[in-house]
Amino acid sequence: MQQLTLFDVPSTLPVEHYPGFLHHSEADALMVHCKALQWQQNEIRMLGKPLQVPRLECMYGKDGASYLYSGSVNLNAHLWTPELLSLRDRITAFCGHEFDIVIGNRYRTGLDSIGWHSDDEPSMGYRPAIASISLGACRKFSIKSKVKGSKATHFWLEHGSLLLMLPGCQEGYVHQLPKDNNCFLERINLTFRPYGRLK
Numbered sequence: 001m002q003q004l005t006l007f008d009v010p011s012t013l014p015v016e017h018y019p020g021f022l023h024h025s026e027a028d029a030l031m032v033h034c035k036a037l038q039w040q041q042n043e044i045r046m047l048g049k050p051l052q053v054p055r056l057e058c059m060y061g062k063d064g065a066s067y068l069y070s071g072s073v074n075l076n077a078h079l080w081t082p083e084l085l086s087l088r089d090r091i092t093a094f095c096g097h098e099f100d101i102v103i104g105n106r107y108r109t110g111l112d113s114i115g116w117h118s119d120d121e122p123s124m125g126y127r128p129a130i131a132s133i134s135l136g137a138c139r140k141f142s143i144k145s146k147v148k149g150s151k152a153t154h155f156w157l158e159h160g161s162l163l164l165m166l167p168g169c170q171e172g173y174v175h176q177l178p179k180d181n182n183c184f185l186e187r188i189n190l191t192f193r194p195y196g197r198l199k
């Protein structure tokens with residue numbers, strides 16, 4: 001079992017943050033691999049009008065898996081690459097949670113982002129754990145309780161870091177990756193998720 005220090009997380013948050021989960025060279029190699037994945041530019045419908053999602057997306061995982069979010073974007077799984085599968089198994093060995101799909105987000109610059117949301121699609125089952133790997137530019141990730149007026153906690157997610165969103169996180173909290181006008185570098189995020197489990 002990998003020995004890592006749990007970093008700067010308030011004890012009430014159902015989140016664990018491991019900045020050095022991947023060695024720098026492993027993260028570099030994974031970034032090269034991820035750049036060659038099958039990225040797509042999706043659109044959501046806002047007030048009846050199509051709007052480009054401010055990032056590129058892809059999904060890999062078990063055959064036939066499809067993931068609908070915001071009621072309008074449907075991601076269909078490409079088959080696992082050996083690299084993504086081996087990373088998934090390594091995360092499971094580290095944290096004990098099991099994952100069936102990975103969703104990739106590619107933020108081309110700091111102008112790409114994802115707004116406040118929780119990942120509560122029923123296809124992930126009851127109280128899912130989600131494991132998030134960050135590559136490339138260090139960006140701010142914010143999380144706050146769904147209770148009105150709650151203050152956000154911020155994490156700077158470095159190249160090679162792992163952020164675990166534990167069971168209960170999606171039910172009680174929302175998260176976002178806001179725009180950063182001072183960031184000109186690319187970032188890739190991989191979220192490993194359960195899919196199609198009854199519990």
Ligand SMILES: O=C(O)CCC(=O)C(=O)O
Pocket residue numbers: 103105114119132141157175176177189191
């Ligand atoms: O890029 C990130 O760190 C966050 C991604 C995210 O919120 C999501 O995929 O639901």
